[in-house]
Amino acid sequence: MLADSFSYFYQFADVFAFLVLSAAGLAIIFGMMGIINLAHGEFIMCGVYVTSAAYHAGLPLPLAQACGAIAAGLIGMLLEVTIIRPLYSRPLDSLLVTWGISLVATQGTLIALGSTFPGIDMPGHSFSVGDYSFSSYRMVLFAASLCVLGFVYVLFMRTRFGVHARATMQNPGMAQALGVRKGLIYAVSFGIGTGLAGLCGALYAPTMNLIPTMGTSFLVEAFVTVVVGGANVLLGTAPAAIALGIIRTGLNAWYGQVVGEIGLLIAVILIIRVLPDGFSGWLTRRSS
């Protein structure tokens, strides 16, 4: 009984972590900044590859993972300054441009590094509850997803940078008139978004097969979570991940992964139909 209850929690935590970690970066870039970032998966892939390269160069895993997140963040800032900046009021153009970036990134990686990349030793600890044995690393992923949610909340709600960033996203002209350095805020926010994408890749690197197109396996979950979460990413991402996590875990457990995936997408359609502004829109309306 205990084993079964724990296993439901474990499965939920696993799905929750995957949804939050894959969506966190996109929540900032798409949810706050309005850039439909189709290269999100490639920033995740970048995190994976840098982590693996740093790991094989001899760094311990946590440091290698930090390298992966930082590298994705820096590349993101560079792209923001050079390519993304003129696209803030042009969502359809941003879609096309970031899709182009994603094609260049996957094919460029294939040409430069080949069709596969050496994997990372999975941190091997496991623990048992009843008949089941569980990988400890999945619990690390769950903890990391909670930390990421906390980090994003504190950064945007409790720091001066966060106030400036939110002001800039709401009304760039007014924020600039009050002395906020708009360009810097945009670049840093975008970099934090891609850095979180890189962190997602870094964290999942030891659990996956490394190929240039691997980012796409995160893309659907990321977009779905952000859209269900709604415009205010600070309020929306966590409830969206909880709701979708419960739906998916239940369907996976009772009917298998095929139904789990179909059910997740149907749930998203229904939620958007009932709550067009997502969870955060609903929460904001209730509190006002």
Added chain:
Amino acid sequence: MKRRALLAGAAALPLFNIVGSERARADANPIKIGLLEDVSGDLAVFGIPKLHGSQLAVEEINGKGGILGRPIDLMHLDPQGDNARYQEFARRLLQKEKVDLLIGGITSASREAIRPIVDRTKTLYFYTNQYEGGVCDASMISVGAVPEQQLSTLIPWMVEKFGKRVYTVAADYNFGHLSAEWGRTLLKPLGGEIVGEEFIPLGVSQFAQTIQNIQKAKPDWLYMLNVGAAQNSFFPQASAAHLDIPMGSPIKIMLGFEHKLFPPPVMANMYATANWFEELDTPAAEDFKKRWRAKFPKETYINDMGYNAYVALYMYKMLAERAQSLDKDTIRKVIAKGDAGIDAPEGHIVIDPKSQHTSHHMRLLSVDKENKVHIVKDFGVIQPYWLGQVGCDLTKYNPKEQYTPDHLPPKR
């Protein structure tokens, strides 16, 4: 994985070019061979060794005077793992370029997408992968291994060695479903029992639930039919959860070279049957590997697909030279004699006239805790007998169908 590409596919550019076409001298009236292999996209990891295998064979054959004195002009197009593009490119190669032979396709879905297009022409088509078997089509010659070669060997051995309770993890498309059906069919007379069967959508990379379902069902061994890079993530995740249950598969190691991609001991306890794997060390195999590595020194692994792609061109050369013609019907008369074979790096292999599938020298391999491959058993040469046994006879009639244990040819 296609579903996940829907955002990208919505505005698909016509990325369309002839890559790597090894243009032969125009004056020598070359034999045109069309090749469809995915060298970009999710399947590039398999498509690139296949392209290399074809290129190596063409270079060797052209260097020794070509086929019937004519050089080969290999025309390669990259369908990028997209079945619609497979059809478009197959039409282009068959109708516009009027190739003498078509080779290629990775997934069974891509093969079934282009087979009807091939059937409307008089061109021969070589499919060079191991697959779930059953295609009875006079236009197609299958060079890869099929279930009676891979599964009729593997499954009884696994049952005897590890036990009768089996859990199937399969990709949710025609290869996975048909191979799972083969597993059920072969287990029945052995008294085996399927204690769990799970079909996973392509592109799914998270397996915590599957791992737990397996622990609950307590199987003796796992029948692994998961496909693609995302689904291969099962292995590190299962290893991290200390699942420690033996696994048998017709596609792992020799095809996906997972033991070269994941650090040990992730692939430990994996068993597979194959006609080719790079660790094969007979003199002919060593010689072949040396030639391959000389041309492609950076190849991660010479997998069975690449090997079969190489063998296919020599098979065609033998057929054309014995027929003294490139005409499909004349070539099929050579096959009908029942002794149309070549000395391949695995050993002597022959095309079966009834099914136009190839006999293979099958070996059972295992992976140890250091990810090293060992040959556990040598089954010798095994004929592709199943189609002939159930009533497919291409020397008499051509149904152009794919049969399975649950969908047999009508009695004639």
